[in-house]
Amino acid sequence: MFALNIIHRPEMVPEYSQKVTGQGKAEDMKDEGLLTESLDIFRTQQECAHKYGLKTTIQMTYASLFNEEAVSLAKEHHEVYGDEIALSLLGLPCEEFRDKYKTKDFCIWMFSMEDKKAIVGDVFEKFHDIFGFYPQSTGSYYMDAELINYIKEQYPGVKCAVATCWEEGPKAYHTCNNSWYTFMDGGPWAPWIPSKANTHAPAANKEEDSGIVAIPHLSRDLLACYDGNGSNFGTHPQNVLRGMIYDSKTWEYPYLYNLIDQYRYQARFNEGYSYNMMFVGPGWMNKMGRWEAPYELLLKSYDDGCKYYGELKKQGKLVDMTMAEFADYYREKKTYTAPEVALWRDILYGSDKQLFWYTDPYMRVGVNMDQGGAIVDLRPYAAKLNWPVGIGTAHVTDASYPFLIQEKYRAGYFTHYAGEGTVRSAKVIYGKEEVDLCLCRTKARCERQKGRVVLTLDAVDVVFSDVSVKLQTRFTFEEGSGVIRCDREVLELSNPDACVIINEYMVGCYGTTEYAEDMTSLSLSVTNEKGTKEISYEYKCRELSAAGAKEAACVLPPICTRVSMEAEGRDKFGYVKEGYAFSPMFTLGYTGVLREKEVFTTWLRLEKAD
Amino acid sequence: MAQAGKGRLNYRCPSCFMRDLDIDMFYDAEKEEFYCIRCQYCGSEEDVLKKNEMVRFRYRAMGKRFRFEEMDG
Numbered sequence: 001m002f003a004l005n006i007i008h009r010p011e012m013v014p015e016y017s018q019k020v021t022g023q024g025k026a027e028d029m030k031d032e033g034l035l036t037e038s039l040d041i042f043r044t045q046q047e048c049a050h051k052y053g054l055k056t057t058i059q060m061t062y063a064s065l066f067n068e069e070a071v072s073l074a075k076e077h078h079e080v081y082g083d084e085i086a087l088s089l090l091g092l093p094c095e096e097f098r099d100k101y102k103t104k105d106f107c108i109w110m111f112s113m114e115d116k117k118a119i120v121g122d123v124f125e126k127f128h129d130i131f132g133f134y135p136q137s138t139g140s141y142y143m144d145a146e147l148i149n150y151i152k153e154q155y156p157g158v159k160c161a162v163a164t165c166w167e168e169g170p171k172a173y174h175t176c177n178n179s180w181y182t183f184m185d186g187g188p189w190a191p192w193i194p195s196k197a198n199t200h201a202p203a204a205n206k207e208e209d210s211g212i213v214a215i216p217h218l219s220r221d222l223l224a225c226y227d228g229n230g231s232n233f234g235t236h237p238q239n240v241l242r243g244m245i246y247d248s249k250t251w252e253y254p255y256l257y258n259l260i261d262q263y264r265y266q267a268r269f270n271e272g273y274s275y276n277m278m279f280v281g282p283g284w285m286n287k288m289g290r291w292e293a294p295y296e297l298l299l300k301s302y303d304d305g306c307k308y309y310g311e312l313k314k315q316g317k318l319v320d321m322t323m324a325e326f327a328d329y330y331r332e333k334k335t336y337t338a339p340e341v342a343l344w345r346d347i348l349y350g351s352d353k354q355l356f357w358y359t360d361p362y363m364r365v366g367v368n369m370d371q372g373g374a375i376v377d378l379r380p381y382a383a384k385l386n387w388p389v390g391i392g393t394a395h396v397t398d399a400s401y402p403f404l405i406q407e408k409y410r411a412g413y414f415t416h417y418a419g420e421g422t423v424r425s426a427k428v429i430y431g432k433e434e435v436d437l438c439l440c441r442t443k444a445r446c447e448r449q450k451g452r453v454v455l456t457l458d459a460v461d462v463v464f465s466d467v468s469v470k471l472q473t474r475f476t477f478e479e480g481s482g483v484i485r486c487d488r489e490v491l492e493l494s495n496p497d498a499c500v501i502i503n504e505y506m507v508g509c510y511g512t513t514e515y516a517e518d519m520t521s522l523s524l525s526v527t528n529e530k531g532t533k534e535i536s537y538e539y540k541c542r543e544l545s546a547a548g549a550k551e552a553a554c555v556l557p558p559i560c561t562r563v564s565m566e567a568e569g570r571d572k573f574g575y576v577k578e579g580y581a582f583s584p585m586f587t588l589g590y591t592g593v594l595r596e597k598e599v600f601t602t603w604l605r606l607e608k609a610d
Numbered sequence: 611m612a613q614a615g616k617g618r619l620n621y622r623c624p625s626c627f628m629r630d631l632d633i634d635m636f637y638d639a640e641k642e643e644f645y646c647i648r649c650q651y652c653g654s655e656e657d658v659l660k661k662n663e664m665v666r667f668r669y670r671a672m673g674k675r676f677r678f679e680e681m682d683g
Contacts, residue, residue, distance in 0.1 A: 177633050177648065229630045242632070244665060245672055254675045265678040291620050291632075292662060350670030 001272060002264045002318045004309055005215060005326055006049050006056045007139075007162070007279040010042040010070040011091040012063035039069055041282035046073070048303050050081050052310025057084045057137060057323045059162075061091025062123045065130050075131075084322030086137035087127045088162075090281070092119065107182070109144045109399055112391040116147050124155055134158075137323035141165050141217055142184045142399050144389045145199045145210065152211040160327035162279065163199050163214035164188070167225045169400050170409065170513050175229040185512065186379045186401030188359045189222055190266075190275050190340045191215045191330055195361070200401035201381035204361035204480070205336050208384065213327040219263050219276045222344040223355050226366070226377070227408060233348070235259060235276050237301035238284040241293045245348065251297055257308055258347040264317070269341045269446050269453075273333065278305060337361060337480035341453055343446045354443050356455050362482035363606050368407070369444050372437030373457045373473045375424035375484070375604075376407035378508070380561040382482045382606040400512035402559045409514040410585075413438035419583030420507045424604065426488060428471065429501040430464040437462075437473070453477040459491055468494045469594075484604040493596040504567065504602045505589035509579075510559045516584040521557045524576040524586055541580040549574025552588040555609050562609040565590060569600035611640045617655065624661035625651040 049056045058077060064070040077083045089108040098104070101119070105111060111119060128134055134155050139162025151158055169185030187200035194210045195203040203209040221233035232243025237256055240246065246253035260276060267274040284290055285298045312318035321329065339360040346353040356367040359381075366377030379401050389399045403409070404422070411421020413436060427436045440460035447454045459472040470492040476485040488502055511517045522537040528546040535542050552574040553564035567574065567590040577587035592600045614636035623646035626633045635644040635651075635658070645652035653661070666672060 171630070175630050175632050177631060229632070244627070244662060245669055247673065248659075248663065252673075255669075255672060258674075258676045261676065261678050289619055291622050291634075292658075294619065346671070347674075347676050348669055348671055350674075 002267060002274050002276065002312065003326055003329065004054070004275075004313075004318055004320045005277045005279075005323055006054055006306070006309070006320065007059055007277070007323070008042060008045045008049070008056050009059040009061050009088050009091055009279075009281060010039060010064040010067070010073070011061050011282050012038050012067060012070075012094055037287060038282050039067070039073075041285045042070070043073065044285065044299070045280065045282070045302065046077055046083075048306040050077075052306045053313060054306060054310055054320045055082050055084075055322060057086050059086045059088035059090070059137070059139065060127060060135075061088050062097060062126065063091055063094035065123070065126045066094065066096060071130055082322070084137060084324050085131060085135065086139075086323060087123060087135035089119070089123065089138060089140040089143075092123075107142070108140045109142045109147060110181070110390050110397055113146060113388075114392075116390065117150055120147070120151055120154065124151075137161065137327070139163065139215075139217075139323075141168065141182055142389075143199055143214070144399060145194065145197055145386075146388055148194060148199060148210050148212060149196055156211070158212060159331075160213045160215065160323040162217050162277075163194060163212075165217035165230070166220045166222075167230050168217075171228070172230055175231065181397040183397055183512065184399045186364065186403060187216070188214075188340060188364065189216055189220060189342065189357065190359075191326070192340065192359070193334065193336065195384050197384040197386050198381075198401065200379070201384050202359065202361045203336055208361070209336070213330045215275075215277050215323065215326070217277070217279060219259070219278075221259055221348070222342055222357055223346050223353060224348055226355070233259070235263070235278045235305070236280050236284070237305040238280060238290060238293070238298055241297060241301055242291065244292075246301075251300060253301065253304075255348055256301070256305060260308060260312075262344065262347055264312075266342050269343055269448055271338075271448065276309075278309070339453055339477060339479065341446060341448070343444070356444060356446065358453065358477055360477070360479065362480075363484070364401075365477075365484065367444070367455065367475065369457060370441050371413060371423075372425065372440035372442060372460060373444065373455075373475070374407075374413065374438050375405060375506075376412055377403060378405040378424065379403055380559065380563065380606045383560040383608045385560055398512055402510050402512050404508040404510060404556075404561070404563055405506070406511075410509055410511070410516075415583075420579070420585050420587070422507050422509055422585065424506040426505065427503040428462045428469060429503060430467055430469075430498070433464045435462045435464070437471075451479045453479075462500075466495075467498045467500075469500055482606045486602050486604070487599050488594070488601075489599045490594045490596050496596050499593050499595045501591055502569070502594050502600045503589060503591045504565070504600065505587055506563070506565060506604065507585050507587050508554065508563065509585050510556050510561070517558065519579065519584050519586070522586060523555050524553070524578060524588075525555075526552045526574045526576050528574070535576065535578050537578055537586065539580050539584065540578055542578045543575060545573055545575035547573055549590070552576050552590065554586050554588060557609065560609050562607040563588065564605045564607075565602055566605070567592065567600065567602045570594065570598065572600075611638065614638050614645070617644060621655070621658050623649060623651050624658060624665055625649050627662075628665050
């Protein structure tokens with residue numbers, strides 16, 4: 001089942017059109033030309049979907065509720081095509097809104113809680129006045145947990161919401177000349193059931209269930225978006241143009257179709273299910289063109305996107321749904337602890353790189369096979385971090401779920417001159433030689449077994465001056481455990497009598513941006529049968545180790561997280577390392593000895609720290 | 611000179627684009643060139659278009675259609 005949601009919104013003052021096409025003009029919220037164009041674009045988008053037999057979800061904006069033509073179009077398309085009439089919390093700006101709220105803010109999650117409640121009341125009641133019912137679906141670029149909880153309390157019929165945009169964060173801010181304040185990194189890339197505590201973190205059970213099914217804003221490239229500008233690489237044809245990922249002579253963009261197909265491919269790892277969402281705001285199809293892309297190309301790309309989805313539908317490979325229909329379908333098939341996984345390959349840069357992504361209620365994990373299966377991104381959802389956002393909170397704009405590991409923001413394997421970057425990898429040591437598996441490029445296969453996901457990497461050769469080791473890595477994710485098991489097995493040693501030392505390590509920190517946070521509240525510990533030794537973080541570069549350690553752990557109070565490592569294997573030694581000012585990190589690890597055919601196993605555990 | 615404006619199309623700075631920065635350029639009618647207000651790039655429309663081809667260098671698989679054959683199995 002490849003499920004598709006296409007969403008359109010009649011936005012009376014498109015956020016891009018007003019600024020871009022209006023260059024040289026003073027702001028005018030009632031610009032007749034802009035209003036007419038906006039509705040024309042909405043009509044065009046609807047036509048593109050309908051002519052290929054696809055139904056849509058029409059997300060009415062607050063401004064459009066004051067426009068009779070937009071309302072009447074929505075009603076007609078609901079009758080004729082079965083489109084859902086829903087309500088967006090995007091597109092708030094209009095005269096009526098400005099008069100009442102006296103602000104130019106337009107992102108619902110950034111308002112104070114008091115204003116959020118008032119706005120929700122205004123738009124939902126206005127919607128009810130116009131249509132005679134409350135919407136079942138809503139959304140914004142981001143919906144914070146407090147907002148979702150409030151909406152669900154007031155309007156229990158809401159079952160689906162666009163609730164985040166994958167890896168839209170500091171990278172988007174930088175791409176927009178440090179002027180685009182959508183910080184929402186660290187969430188799921190595919191639909192999920194958000195917890196009441198934190199939208200990004202999926203609910204682990206009924207008690208945690210926020211009551212809605214969340215869908216991401218677009219289906220984004222899980223490799224390209226992680227490093228580059230996210231707004232170039234999604235199921236948004238004009239984003240693909242924004243990235244200049246098309247032939248400027250022929251106006252062809254196979255990348256868009258590859259992206260859709262790669263999402264379809266994920267069905268094989270997710271019990272036959274995969275998902276796509278396309279949501280292009282009208283500002284992306286304005287008649288003046290968008291950057292170097294003329295209107296004709298904008299239109300062609302949108303039409304082509306719909307056409308491809310339509311062809312897949314005709315072939316029986318896709319089911320188009322409204323958001324509310326999708327929520328019902330998803331609720332039917334989903335169990336709380338079942339993970340979402342993606343085995344993703346580069347489809348743009350020609351590198352053949354492969355990433356693996358895993359999300360469940362306890363963690364989001366990114367594994368990079370081009371770095372020997374190193375974990376390069378880790379979000380501790382187990383903490384179900386309460387992180388209110390908006391004016392009046394500690395995080396006015398920063399809605400990202402904090403990381404423990406983020407190789408782009410806090411380095412990974414490679415650092416300049418000194419210090420360490422965040423990564424979970426291993427070093428293989430023989431005599432005085434040492435090789436980090438981050439330098440062993442490989443590939444992996446993913447198996448979905450009952451109650452677990454197994455990622456098995458192709459064995460790599462670690463070559464020393466007089467011995468070589470064929471080593472295989474296998475990750476196992478037990479459903480509902482909050483634990484990542486990692487097995488390193490020596491398949492062959494060129495000298496069967498030799499042995500190597502394995503050093504399993506995780507370098508971590510916490511944060512949501514590139515910049516270091518205060519580490520002084522962290523505590524590190526290593527425990528064995530003789531007791532526990534601890535370090536309170538003071539940037540003093542201290543280390544502790546213990547033979548036969550039961551665990552090495554770090555507690556991070558600012559993100560209510562405890563992360564620990566346990567191990568099983570020959571001659572195991574657990575250790576922790578404090579960082580220092582130039583390397584504000586912590587390290588957890590184990591060393592052990594491996595002989596031919598032996599396995600060294602570690603378990604990385606994520607827990608909520610109260 | 612009179613103030614700068616936008617050209618026929620709304621070009622971004624190709625030099626900034628290569629560092630993942632989308633920034634509109636403005637047009638200096640007197641010099642008949644686009645210029646970036648953040649970095650030092652300036653050039654004619656022809657030069658902008660040429661550089662826009664150049665920025666695609668990293669998309670080595672841009673024209674390739676991948677087939678996920680296993681998908682249907």
